[in-house]
Amino acid sequence: MNEFLEACHAAVGHDHVLTEESDKAGYLIDWRRRYAGKALAVVRPGSAEEVAAIVKLCDRFRVPVVPQGGNTGLVLGSVPDESGTAIVLSTRRLNRVRAVDAVNNTMTVEAGCILQELQQRAENADRLFPLSLAAEGSCTIGGNLASNAGGTAVLRYGNSRELCLGLEVVTANGEIWNGLRGLRKDNTGYDLRDLFIGAEGTLGIITAAVVKLFPRPRAQLTALAAMTSPDAALRLLTLAQSHCGASLTAFELMSDTCLRLIEKHYPQMRSPFGQVHAQYVLLEISDSESEEHAQALLEGLIGAALEDEIIEDAVVATSLAQSAALWNLREHIPLAQADEGKNIKHDVSLPISAIGEFILETDVLLQQHFTGCRMVTFGHLGDGNLHYNVSAPEGVRDDEFIASQDEVNRVVHDSVHRFNGSISAEHGLGALKRDEIRRYKQPVEMQLMKSIKSALDPLNLMNPGKVI
Secondary structure, three states: HHHHHHHHHHHHHHHEEOOHHHHHHHHHOOOOOOOOOOOEEEEOOHHHHHHHHHHHHHHOOOOEEEEEEEOOEEEEEOOOOOOOOOOOOOOOOOOOOOEOOOOEEEEEEEEOOEEEEHHHHHOOEEEEEEOOOOOOOOHHHHHHOOOOOOOOOOHHHHHHHHHHEEEEEEOOOOOOEOOOOOOOOOOOOOOOHHHHHOOOOOOEEEEEEEOOOOOOEEEEEEEEEEEEOOHHHHHHHHHHHHHHHHHHHEEEEEEEEHHHHHHHHOOOOOOOOOOOOOEEEEEEEEEEEOOOHHHHHHHHHHHHHHOOOOEEEEEEOOHEEEEHHHHHHOOOOOHHHHHOEEEOOOOOOOOOHHHHHHHHHHHHHHHHOOOOOOEEEEEHHHHHHHEEEEEEEOOOOHHHHHHHHHHHHHHHHHHHOOOOOOOOOOOOOOOOOOOHHHOOOHHHHHHHHHHHHHHHOOOOOOOOOOOO
């Protein structure tokens, strides 16, 4: 492989081909720090042309390529296997915002741009880029698109796929497809863009994108409502959509277990309620008219929900600091759960109308098989995406409980399938769920996916071992 590595040096510069174990280490371990792969090298190109040059070398020398952005994924999609034969191709140096078009409401960005930086660049242009998720300070837009990330604003703005108008992609044979068209209508054949979004780097490497911008709302108001059950939360969702229409931007479900874990590990963060409630919903109103109009919408919604006995209590943020405090409760759930110990995560989607019944039935099934397990249930109720996580019973070592992961997954995933849901909503399949998905997809669907993979990556060099 010396000839290959020397050619990589010539293509991107000696400093951007990392071969020392200490230099590679941070690129080889997954975000949850449960798995570490091996790599021949970590290569850090600085342009689409350099990405293409590296991919051509990989094609010539038959070296697998694992594309990686911020490496914040949860399904082992951006780390290599243990063979040590692949390179990790990091996109972190592809970090330029190429253009902001406020009239067309678009921004052209390179794949290595940090999501939070794009949000700020949009704000500087008096626009909104609405993709928002917990890892936004470190994840990259290329990774967001490769995994079709969702986040908290899908209810109003859609997921990453719906926020993207065009792509620049390096194909498996090292060619550059420039599809950076900021068009909302382009009916000129197959939609190649949608092939690469959500493909997790298995068909090609996204190097740039044109993303949608939106007018900044004149007001954003946040409230936390307390209720007795997920079914009550669904009733509140219906009422909120009726009262607020498109102004309803976020609708996040949190179980009481979530808040108790936060208070345990982050005692400075407390529930704003004087008593315990079974479930909570964090909702946000974004209004294009005025703060007064938004306030009237939210107060009308809360009043109607209390009158109809859908909710038991509610608090409305009256300042940016109070709003941030409510959102911090939601964003600290994964951190508090990690502090509590290892847990078994599930990123599932369901028909919204079925979520209450799914939680009720699956909670019972898990208690029958794993008595005392704790359900840390939260997620984007408004778009049907549930993070249905399972923690060890009190007093049981988390390592001991994690040994039952396959059995827990079977109970949860079989239940998701019965309710016509999906075992991956926004995290992707990666290597973690690659084999599991075969239980639930039809053979014809798997064969179509394999045909696309074979057509675009006949040598199976693009992120092999992921997705299919």
